[in-house]
Amino acid sequence: MSKIDHYLHAGTRDNTRVAYQSAVRHYEIEWGGFLPATSENIAQYLVDHAEKLAVNTLRQRLAALAQWHIDQGFPDPTKAPLIKKVLRGIQREHPAQEKQAKPFQLEQLGIVDRWLDQAITTANASGDRAAELRHTRNRALLLLGFWRGFRGDELTRLQVEYIEATPGQGMNFFLPHTKADRQNKGVTFKAPALNQFCPVAAYTAWKDLAGIESGPVFRSVNRWGQIRNVGLHMDSLIPLLRTIFKDAGVADSDDYSAHSLRRGFANWATGNGWDLKTLMEYVGWKSVQSAMRYVDAVDPFARHRIAPGLPTSDPPETLKIENNSEPS
Structure with a gap:
């Protein structure tokens, strides 16, 4: 490895590098895609995994593929308007609530x-x-x-x-x-x-x-x-x-x-x-x-803010009599 390659390697966090390598491997080997890719190839890849992978995972895969093209000197197909529209459509059709780690108290x-x-x-x-x-x-x-x-x-x-x-x-x-x-x-x-x-x-x-x-x-x-x-x-x-x-x-x-x-x-x-x-x-x-993203509200259901505004006693006696009276 040359010194240039060494510093290029050091410029990326280890976790990011591993994740990107895994994403490119998934595209090429597991899905059978070709690199360099066209925007149509990438769009089809997204469509094929729309119901299997979370939107955030798809975004991470796009980032990895984008970096591969940049590193190899090819135009980045993930920036095409087609990709943005397909990803937006996937997000609308397959909304998912973000999962967060359970806080350790x-x-x-x-x-x-x-x-x-x-x-x-x-x-x-x-x-x-x-x-x-x-x-x-x-x-x-x-x-x-x-x-x-x-x-x-x-x-x-x-x-x-x-x-x-x-x-x-x-x-x-x-x-x-x-x-x-x-x-x-x-x-x-x-x-x-x-x-x-x-x-x-x-x-x-x-x-x-x-x-x-x-x-x-x-x-x-x-x-x-x-x-x-x-x-x-x-x-x-x-x-x-x-x-x-x-x-x-x-x-x-x-x-x-x-x-x-x-x-x-x-x-x-x-x-x-x-x-x-x-x-x-x-x-x-x-x-x-x-x-x-990490901070939960002290009163997450707003119960302590809403409850004090509610009546604490029974309805007036006159109202109860009217409600229980026989129809004339």
């Missing part, structure tokens, strides 16, 4: 944290180092993910050398790349030390127990207590979290995802008086639209 965080604390104590007492390492790692993963509102890929990309933790005070995280950092300048996040459910103490305990001095923070641990040098894969995060929740006794554990921690924190913050600007700065959202 503070009460549930407490349940899991107490379970992990007991599991760590039990593993330590029995000399089960592998279990002690896994539970200690999971506790740090959970508390950092919640209190920082990290995305799943951000959690898995945390590096020890980019973290400064001061026990009893807080910690700084530097992420060289984030989804919202379009200019690739890197972003610094902060998290406080807390009296309970403390992310700083949990991180320090994991780092010290694992003896990690550099590289990925969160890594897999095998049955013999050996820690891998590479970080957890993003695809393993959701199954890992669901297993933790299930083992701790959280109901409907399969309804949660990595984004559940982010949504849970956002709802906790707004429910405790954080204004939207403060929340956006803390989590790292650049637009109000992005933030609002």
Whole structure:
């Protein structure tokens, strides 16, 4: 790979690159399309998958095909008016409500944290180092993910050398790349030390127990207590979290995802008086639209706003008599 290719490769996020490669492979191999494509080819591809794939998935497939044509020096067929009209028609004929991750609440965080604390104590007492390492790692993963509102890929990309933790005070995280950092300048996040459910103490305990001095923070641990040098894969995060929740006794554990921690924190913050600007700065959202996708209303059904305006007593006695009187 030349240096030019190296930097071109580095200019695209890994998750995006993998998703685009998968989309192009689906178009060529699974559907049998030809590249370069015409707008008519692309339109037929959309029509054939209109009832199978969500509109957002179709948009992602279009973005991948567009990037392929641009990279190869061909005109982009996805920008044709035909494609826009077909996609608009699919959206009207097959509307779908956007699915969102179920928020992980503070009460549930407490349940899991107490379970992990007991599991760590039990593993330590029995000399089960592998279990002690896994539970200690999971506790740090959970508390950092919640209190920082990290995305799943951000959690898995945390590096020890980019973290400064001061026990009893807080910690700084530097992420060289984030989804919202379009200019690739890197972003610094902060998290406080807390009296309970403390992310700083949990991180320090994991780092010290694992003896990690550099590289990925969160890594897999095998049955013999050996820690891998590479970080957890993003695809393993959701199954890992669901297993933790299930083992701790959280109901409907399969309804949660990595984004559940982010949504849970956002709802906790707004429910405790954080204004939207403060929340956006803390989590790292650049637009109000992005933030609002994660924040549920404190009174989602407007019951507490409507109920006070309703009458609380029975109708006047005279009205009841009139309604019950026999017809003349």
